[in-house]
Amino acid sequence: MLITVAGTKKEFEDGLTVAKLIEIENVETPQYVTVTINDEFIESGAFDTTVVKDGDSVEFLYFMGGGQ
Amino acid sequence: MITLKKSDFEKILKHAESVLPEEACGLIAGDITEDGKEIKKIYILTNIDHSNEHFSLDPKEQLAAVKDMRANGLTPLGNWHSHPESPSRPSEEDKRLAFDSKASYLILSLMDREKPVLNSFRINGDSAENEGLVITE
Numbered sequence: 653m654l655i656t657v658a659g660t661k662k663e664f665e666d667g668l669t670v671a672k673l674i675e676i677e678n679v680e681t682p683q684y685v686t687v688t689i690n691d692e693f694i695e696s697g698a699f700d701t702t703v704v705k706d707g708d709s710v711e712f713l714y715f716m717g718g719g720q
Numbered sequence: 721m722i723t724l725k726k727s728d729f730e731k732i733l734k735h736a737e738s739v740l741p742e743e744a745c746g747l748i749a750g751d752i753t754e755d756g757k758e759i760k761k762i763y764i765l766t767n768i769d770h771s772n773e774h775f776s777l778d779p780k781e782q783l784a785a786v787k788d789m790r791a792n793g794l795t796p797l798g799n800w801h802s803h804p805e806s807p808s809r810p811s812e813e814d815k816r817l818a819f820d821s822k823a824s825y826l827i828l829s830l831m832d833r834e835k836p837v838l839n840s841f842r843i844n845g846d847s848a849e850n851e852g853l854v855i856t857e
Binding site for chain 1 (some may be wrong): 743745747752757770771772773774775776777779780782783786787799801803804805806810813814817818819820825
């Protein structure tokens with residue numbers, strides 16, 4: 653299946669979960685990553701059970717915060 | 721070295737002053753060249769913590785900004801935030817939450833309202849290096 657990851661179209665096997673995609677894409681600090689599929693935010697607790705489908709567009713957003 | 725247009729500095733300053741006493745925050749994007757980094761666009765985002773001591777970027781606005789960067793061929797360079805009551809240097813929390821050692825972290829101090837100070841840092845673990853921010857016309 654063809655999905656778009658951070659703006660780039662890539663081929664993956666069917667049945668890919670968000671958790672597996674994070675692993676394949678070598679996402680840094682995955683515990684602080686927010687994931688969207690087609691602009692919908694995915695709860696981090698659902699990464700293991702959410703399956704990416706053909707034609708989906710996935711974005712990884714890295715938490716940014718701090719304080720004085 | 722990292723450069724920022726004076727007009728963008730003024731936008732950051734104006735916004736940061738407008739949300740006092742809360743911290744202000746946003747993203748920066750541009751180009752990476754042999755000479756360093758050139759900030760071509762700044763993004764003003766909502767601090768969803770609405771705090772004078774912490775900031776977290778609004779994820780929906782962050783998503784929109786990332787898409788805008790891509791659409792305009794800009795490289796994500798890092799983020800900026802204000803310190804309403806402390807100097808322009810990374811706090812312990814800033815260091816703890818800086819996950820990208822290649823990113824630039826701009827910090828605007830409004831501690832002295834008459835003399836705002838903006839610096840850019842690269843943060844790697846406990847160490848922070850001042851990148852030498854140059855504001856251009």
